[in-house]
Amino acid sequence: MDATIKTHFTDKGSAASNRPSLLWRPSTSTKTGLMSWLTTVDHKRIGFLYGVFALFFFLVGGVEALLIRLQLAVPNNDVLTAQQYNTMFTMHGTTMIFLAVMPLSAAFFNYIMPLQIGARDVAFPRLNAFSLWTFVVGAIILNIGWFMKDGAPDGGWVGYSPLTSKQFNADHSIDMWVMGLQLLGVASIAASLNFIVTIINMRAPGMTMMRLPVFVWMTLVTAFLIVLSFPAITIALVEVMMDRLFGTNFFEVSHGGMPILWQHLFWVFGHPEVYILILPAMGIISEILPCFSRKPLYGYPIVVFSGACIGFLGFAVWSHHMFTTGMGKVATAAFSLATMCIAVPTGVKIFNWIGTLWAGHLKMRTPMMFALGFIWMFMIGGFSGVMHSAAPADAQQQDSYFVIAHFHYVLIGGSIFALLAGIHYWFPLMFGRMVNEFWGKVSFWVIFAGFNITFFPLHFVGLNGMPRRTFTYDSNLGWNAPNQIATIGAFILATGIGIYFTLMIYTYFKGQKVGRDHWDGRTLEWSIPNPPPEYNFKVIPQVHARDAFWYEKHHQAEIAAEKAASEKAESEHGGIHMPFSSIWPLMCSVGLLVGAIGVSVLNHDPREGFWGVKIATALVGGVILFFSAYMWALEGNEGYHLHPEEDDGHGHGAKQAHH
């Protein structure tokens, strides 16, 4: 596919340049300043912003976790009140899942995926900006309660009905939780549709589906999971919102509502969500292991197939979160067996990762350390997952600290390890600087030790009968030592994370500069200069094999001739097409923010006469949203063309031609 065909821009002196734009669109030629960031449609800048926001919330969620561990350090502690503690675990879960791990994955989808398929941007750059800003808006709504009398949400991250009803939780914290998640759903679905279209339509010529890097495959599967699973929670959240605002009857027990319905809807979303959190991590690991083993991924087709298989099976096991709700023998048995089935494709991935290492030249750099740590930790988390699949045994484990240990092994030992590996791995590409190996390894070992000291003892305290979500416990139940150890471990883990991020910030400003392809990479993102120019690829590459860049490096003469020919062709078509920036995606999100404040934050107690302000605010938000969407449509999709002369790594040689 030739990128020039994708644009309906005509070249020099065409009608487009003579016809004045209906609306002004800022050009990306201004590369600095606040406005350039607010109006950006560049997938790399959007990915970077996703990463920055996600890491900020990762720290917020981490502080919440430390407060939880402080409270549990000794029995009958009173660092936090019961309500504060309940708020902490609710927000810790919600923050880590929706505001840290998911957007951090989205940061990689945005930044890396288009580079890996040889594209110059995602399919819908403005929609991409809208996803980013809507995510930010959702995060604001979720956290606004910290600064209000009502406080932040405290219904648990699963928000089980009827605890979220007006009767049992009268203040606005739950409204904000509902609205915040709703907006995050909008952001995630919009972003995922974008990724799906991008992966299907914008692959470089020759990049067939079975040549896609595994990270791109996992992006695709994750995007489908998001698009298919978020509607379930959207519906459930709408129902809760209507129950709370308009007194409807979905979960309202006194009028025959069914709280169990919430659990089904939530987990039909919630279980695929687990794979939404782990599949991107598996994708990253499947990139890092081959690179540092200097070998292709072992059994690529079966790794891809098992990833897709996990995606499908992920929709068939939601009720294993509900083994204790009295589903009856047959349903319990069915979900038990379906859950065991998921262990097979997951096991396949682990076998193939080990196969990748086998007979390779393993370069033990920090990303590789995190990747190997991932395999070990994910195995432990996976095996405790198999234990949960045996429903009668799970009746003892459900809602105990054993489950806490299990999913932190999967989410920290799994997702977070992989994401940290990914940041380290792609840092030289994104910023052109190399992270110090010594301090990288120190951060790995401190994180690894702290993580295991924190979470391994929790297996024992869980089997010893300690339930989760408890702000206090008694001293005579044998739970003291493991809790104390876990708290010490949490602070070691926090130290490790601190070292890691200090190192990254230092490297961003002062790290040693490196040339392109720092790791001897195998995929296309390493073929471009660092930091990547705004147009990514001076010439859209031709792909001849899986591990496309590895192939290029070993067939240099053939590729050079091919590139020269494509460059000539593209230049004749008017050069590289770049879209103008746009403020309207941000304005649409602002509309959503104002509307959400009207719906969820403002008081609607009729005695105080606030209905007027509340409705007015919601309507103003709606008007901003629709006006901005209208302007978005009207401003047209104009852009400009670039003619990069020299590939000096910074795009400085590019000459711009505005149209």
Add this chain to the structure above:
Amino acid sequence: MHSILSSRTSRPVISLLALGSLLLLSGCDLNFWKMTGHQTTMVTAGPVAKSQLDLFYVTCWVTLVIFILVGSVLAYATFKFKARSDADEHAEPPPQSHGNPLVEMSLIAASVLSLVIIAIPTLKGIWYTHDVPEAQAANAYNINATGYQWWFKFEYPAEKLDNGMLLSTGNELVIPAGRPVRIQIRTTDVIHSFWVPKLAGKVDMIPNRGNFLWLQADEGGYFWGQCAEYCGDSHAVMRFRVIALAPMEFAAWVANQKGPARGVVAATGATAGARPQLANFKKNEYGFTAKWAEDATVSPLQNWQDQQKAPASEDTVLIAEGKNLFWNKSCIGCHTVRGMTGRMAATGDAAIPAMGVAGPDLTHVGARTSIAAGLLENTPAQLARWIAHPDQVKPGNKMYVTGYQGMGIKISDPEAVAIAAFLSSLK
């Protein structure tokens, strides 16, 4: 510098870390891995919990074996194929092999087989733990358990009282040992979960949904239980106990429970002893005394049996004052004390019974070992503390929110001491 994990520079860091953690941990009791606590799932006292534990061990052994096998290969591959020098790293790349379908298919087959080893006992377990086995169904003893924010009510359908109500207790469920017990579980507000780990795994109490579970205590014993589904502010302190008694003992207990409250009458002319002061508890001081410790010499069941006995001497005047306050402070609005009547200043001379049902039945509360839903040890001092300052003991509890605050009830410290003396006398 950027070489392998055993680089000269990172080794001291690791050693320091390990040493530091060891020092920090040396203060802890490291026996926790034995998992023998009062509320453990790993030491069982009945067939349901045992079948669940047996299944857990199956999953544990199967996964452990796989972990060791896969882990060894992973560890071997890591050390065997590690590049040991710069030259290694820059050598000609290894053969670019893409996989071996035969190896992959065999590994898939092996995983499926090992899952079958888990699946078969899982299915057996699901059928066994679901309901009382048919052969024993006729012998099953029935209980109704209801969850409230934040306490448990237990009713005995087989034990009708004179007034037509069912015998009911709060937070301490007494069952016959050696026979299956089938518990219907309900909730009146949010979702709770009934969990006594030594006897059976948990089942949720869900609004508008009838659930049940069965369990059996093989021998007499005293078991810790706790709500296992987050249910609001005081979820962590929604606890309960199950006491299993041998058949004869159980029958005697039922007979006593069905009887009216134990009235202690102050002899005419008796004088009050020195009124105990309300003990000064710290806000977070919940712990049970040493006799409830994990390694105490006296068994918890013995403690429970001791609690059934009336004390040798009682301050009858203080008890009478407490009884009077129990009526006049409107405690009877929410609590039942069967077989007693009293007078309220507000209603004049009429003798009225204590028939409130919003809170636990207190007819024999003095014989329970814990109060405030398993949170505090049932001593007169803790009772007085609970009555005087419920808000400081249990966050958000309804006695305080709807009773004290909602109805404007005020109880002074000396009054609380008297009410506590009265309640303690109700054996």
